[in-house]
Each structure stands twice: as structure tokens, then as C-alpha cells.
Amino acid sequence: MSQINIRRTLLLLLFPGGVFLCFFFLAPLLFVLVESFTGLDGGVTLQRYISVLKDPQFRQVYFRTLKIGLIVTPLAVLISYPSAYVINNLSVGRKSALMSLVILPLMTSPVARTFAWIIILGRFGLINQSLRALRLIDEPLRIMYTEGAIVIGLLQLFMPLMVLTLVSALENIPDEVEEAALSLGSGRVGCFFRVIVPLSFDGLIMGVTLVFTGCITAYVTPAILGGSRVLTLSTLMRQQALVLMNWEAATVIAVVMIATTLVLYNSLRLIRPKNL
Amino acid sequence: MAFVELKNIEAGYVKGSPVLKSFSLSVEKGELLSLLGPSGCGKTTTLRTIAGFIMAEKGSVKIGGRDYTRIPPNKRNIGLVFQSYALFPHLSVFNNVAYGLRRRKVDRATIRRKVADVLKLVSLEHFEERLPSQLSGGQMQRVALARSIVIEPDLLLLDEPLSNLDAKLRVEMRAELSRLQRRLGITMIYVTHDQIEALSLSSRIIVINEGTIEQIGTPEVIYQKPATPFVARFMGFDNRLSGTVIRIQDDRVLVNVQGFEIKAILEKIAGLKRGHQVELFFRPDDAALVNEKRENILPVKVNYYNFQGNSIQYSVNCGESELNVVMVGKHDPQKSYEFLCVPADKLIVETRGGG
Numbered sequence: 001m002s003q004i005n006i007r008r009t010l011l012l013l014l015f016p017g018g019v020f021l022c023f024f025f026l027a028p029l030l031f032v033l034v035e036s037f038t039g040l041d042g043g044v045t046l047q048r049y050i051s052v053l054k055d056p057q058f059r060q061v062y063f064r065t066l067k068i069g070l071i072v073t074p075l076a077v078l079i080s081y082p083s084a085y086v087i088n089n090l091s092v093g094r095k096s097a098l099m100s101l102v103i104l105p106l107m108t109s110p111v112a113r114t115f116a117w118i119i120i121l122g123r124f125g126l127i128n129q130s131l132r133a134l135r136l137i138d139e140p141l142r143i144m145y146t147e148g149a150i151v152i153g154l155l156q157l158f159m160p161l162m163v164l165t166l167v168s169a170l171e172n173i174p175d176e177v178e179e180a181a182l183s184l185g186s187g188r189v190g191c192f193f194r195v196i197v198p199l200s201f202d203g204l205i206m207g208v209t210l211v212f213t214g215c216i217t218a219y220v221t222p223a224i225l226g227g228s229r230v231l232t233l234s235t236l237m238r239q240q241a242l243v244l245m246n247w248e249a250a251t252v253i254a255v256v257m258i259a260t261t262l263v264l265y266n267s268l269r270l271i272r273p274k275n276l
Numbered sequence: 277m278a279f280v281e282l283k284n285i286e287a288g289y290v291k292g293s294p295v296l297k298s299f300s301l302s303v304e305k306g307e308l309l310s311l312l313g314p315s316g317c318g319k320t321t322t323l324r325t326i327a328g329f330i331m332a333e334k335g336s337v338k339i340g341g342r343d344y345t346r347i348p349p350n351k352r353n354i355g356l357v358f359q360s361y362a363l364f365p366h367l368s369v370f371n372n373v374a375y376g377l378r379r380r381k382v383d384r385a386t387i388r389r390k391v392a393d394v395l396k397l398v399s400l401e402h403f404e405e406r407l408p409s410q411l412s413g414g415q416m417q418r419v420a421l422a423r424s425i426v427i428e429p430d431l432l433l434l435d436e437p438l439s440n441l442d443a444k445l446r447v448e449m450r451a452e453l454s455r456l457q458r459r460l461g462i463t464m465i466y467v468t469h470d471q472i473e474a475l476s477l478s479s480r481i482i483v484i485n486e487g488t489i490e491q492i493g494t495p496e497v498i499y500q501k502p503a504t505p506f507v508a509r510f511m512g513f514d515n516r517l518s519g520t521v522i523r524i525q526d527d528r529v530l531v532n533v534q535g536f537e538i539k540a541i542l543e544k545i546a547g548l549k550r551g552h553q554v555e556l557f558f559r560p561d562d563a564a565l566v567n568e569k570r571e572n573i574l575p576v577k578v579n580y581y582n583f584q585g586n587s588i589q590y591s592v593n594c595g596e597s598e599l600n601v602v603m604v605g606k607h608d609p610q611k612s613y614e615f616l617c618v619p620a621d622k623l624i625v626e627t628r629g630g631g
Contacts, residue, residue, distance in 0.1 A: 174360060179329055179362065182349040183355065185353075185379035185380055186379055187350055
């Protein structure tokens, strides 16, 4: 087959997926983008951006969303790295058993998972009942509808992603490399930071990107655990669009959110480990 | 007392089914000892037990008189060279070699000097800034070697270090290893499944099979006087003939093989009696193909031959048996042969069923 024919075949194979994405993803996005720069008279304007970015409520929600991402992501790394390390060093049978446990939350409906949190975090939930039984509190603590609740929910939601990407990164590190480090005098901890982390760095960045962007764009979890009291970008956008019918603001929020994710994604990709 | 001493080691990967059972060996200071055996025989397990990656369930590991049985690998000061080199891919050659020195809190200036010295020793002085991915197989092997000797280990363990290299490089590195060992006088334990490597490098060889030691000896003894049928076959006594003992006289045994009398000169006749069913083993290059009738010949038919430059390898049929014969020197490959002459003084005689 000639070079041109191969290219033609490749294009043909890409065609269905490409058409689908163009119609149902790129085109709507483009409309949103164009819409966000359109004024009431139909001309190009930054008016919508100015009014949204000046709004203190938007600023509060924007920085809260970023803050939640900045809390959840490092926590996910701290919790997932040791687990991934242990899972990777298990025998094949145990490894696949634990891996399916990790994947299990990804396969249950996010709505069901989040409602489970209400049972635990709610006014008469497990935590409050236990604290009251221990006579540590008189009045139930308010955990639901706080940033803390959203952090807990998102952490639980995205931890499997972090564990999965870390395990697959760790799998690519040959055992001998770790053994070489040990034989040269590194302890387990030193070996972890000097050899394992640098060699699984790509997986770490991948996991951080997935979790961080996931946190910023998540909707169901902040909607249920934050309610209308503690809004994030997604829930604010929905409120503006579907409750207040303020489509002008909603389109701007959508564009800002996408821009933030793209900037984060591309700047994280640029991070490379330096030689230790 | 020997420098390295393993006593009654029981070790393995799965609890309850050890690879090594009641395994003992000793290594003298400054010696290069090879552990030779087929894959799965326990030679790597032995090495990993000495390195500390496998904790022996029973027995003791002593190095320089000190008990190391329960000491973790990072506290043992043992150098390791892996078949896969196991270089740190994210570190430059310099940092790979400096790794062990840094863990020992050696000061910067000394590290610079020692790394430079050892890289010069392995002829890689201009490669300090390269990453492992920018090196050839042979160069990676040298970095791995440099990295493990720069820490001045009490003991250097090498696990099939040359088997990922191509044939020519392997011979070069073998000579280089030998030179380094003599120059530095490091005690080395060398794991290999390659007889030639073990024979050419070692001061002593330990042949291991299924977790037990078959024979310990100098390369000459192992090669010429294999103690067991297993060692014999491993050392290239590939040809086997069956027969019956006719007569025993002093150090000679006469065996009837397919109606022909074959004489074998042995060091000890131990256990052989008239009428015993035996098997004769010999090397392809110890036998010869001839046309004239003489002592110790068997009629054969040549199947095919392989011309190999300075030698010709023949496959011949002798009754039911298919044998290999290598004729070294200038021969005419087209020439036909009628008889196989079996070397009386290079035969190994084993009673049938003896392994």
C-alpha cells in the first residue's frame, strides 16, 4: 500500500469519531465561546466578562473552587502513593484483588456514592451520632453543606484515579532498580524519594492533572455536599443558567472554567523532575 | 574461617517450599567464585540471600566473621551487578556512580575524585554527563560495574552480568572483569549459566542443580573430572552410549557397546561390576571420525555436517544413538567416514539409572 493510501485509510478511520466530536462537543463549545463575547446589540464586547469578573460572589466561588482542588489533590497524592506502592509490590493475585477494590467506587453511581456520604456526614449521621454518644458534643456539628464536606467527597471520588495512574507508573519501574538503590545503601524511604518518585513522576503528574481538573469541574458531589450554600464553579454555573436564567453569566463562567483547566493541564505537563 | 560463609541455609520465595534446602558454601577472600547451573537451580536465590533481598528462614550468613543473616540489604556493603544493569534512568552516569557514595555521606570533593577514578578504570571518563539511555549495552554494563565497586564493597555479587551483551562484547567484558578482579582483589560471587564464562573467570566453580551443590572445584577439575552425570552433561559431555560391562582390569573397564569392545580408563572404578548396565559419556571434540580399524571404534553413518571454519561438526548415527562429533583442523567436509573412535581416557562411565 502506498503512503497516500495509508493516510487516506487513517483519515477514514478517524472520520466517525471526528464527526461525532465536532458536532456534539466542539461546535457547542464554540457557540458558548462566541456567545460569551457577544453584546446585547450583537457586536463583539467584553462587557459580560467585566460584569462577571467584577462580581464578588463569582470571585469567592472561583477561588473556593481552586482552593478545594488545591486541598484535595495533595491529599489524594499523600493517601494514594503509599497504597499504590504496596499494591504494586503484591503478588499477582492479591494485586488484582486490591485493584478491583480500588476500581469499585468508579463503577458505582456517583449519586449513590454521594448520598452515602449524607448518611455519614449528615446532622443525624454516623459521625454526629458517634460524637454525641461519646459526649464530646451537645449539638450536632454541621458537616454537610461545608467546604469540608466537598473536600471529603471529592477526595473519595478521585482517589481511585490517582491510585490507578500511580500503580501503572510504578509497574514500569523494574524491581532491580530499587534493589540496586538498596544495595548501594539507601533505606526504603530514601529509595522511595530518590528513585521511585522520580521514576513514577509522569504518572504522578498525570494523576495530579486528572484529580485537579476533576475537582474543578465536578458537579454532582459539590451539588449534593455543598448545596446552594457552598457553591463551586459548576454549581454556580448551573444556578446562573437554570435558576436565575442568567445565560450571559453562565457562558462566561463556562469559558473561564475551560480556560482554567487548559492552563492547569498544560502547565502541569511542563513540570519535569530535575536530577537529584 | 572463610570470608563468606553460608551455613545450612533454607531460603526461597514461597514460605514452605524453599529453593535452597540446607545449603552451605564458603568463599575465600579475594576469590572469584562462580555459581553455575541451569535456570531455576537456585543460584540467583543464593545470591539474593547473600545480598539480603531474601531473608533465610533457617541457617546463617556470615561475611568477614560477622553475622549478616538478619541485616537488611542497605546495611551490608555488598556491591551488586544485575543482568539488566538496573541503572537509575533519571540520573547521569556521574550521579549513578556517585549514588552509593552520597548515601555514605562522603564529601563532595572525594566523590568527584572517586567517581572520576572509577570511570577511568572502566574507560568511561568522558561519559559523566550522559544519561543511561544514551549509552550502549556494554557502556551501561561498565557504569553498573563502576557504581558497585566505587563503594569499595566487602563483596561483589554479579548476576549473569554479561548475558545481555552480544558475543564479541561478552568476551571483551569477560577479560575486563578478570583484569578488574585481579587489580582490585575484590571477593566476587558470579552467577552464570554459561560454562565458558565460569571456566574462564573463576578461581573456583560451584555447580548447582535443584538447590543442591553437585560439585565444587577449580575450573580444570570441573571441566575434566565432572563428579556427577549432571555436571558431566552440563560441561559438554553431550554424547551418550549404552553398554554392558564385560571385564574390569586395574583402572580399565571394558564395555560391550553394540557388540564392539570399548575400553575406558578411569581414576576409580568404584561400584562397577561385571554385567552392569552402564552409560558412557564423552565430548563431541574428544571423539574422532576415522576410516581405518583400530582400538575403541564403533561403526557409524554420517547424517549431515556443519562447516564452521576451523572445525566441522558432524551428526552421526551409531546404532540407535545420534552422536555429535567435532573435528578441529583442516578436513575435507566431503570426505566420508566409517568409524567413530571413542577416547578411552576421556570417557565417563555411569551405571544406568544413576542420574
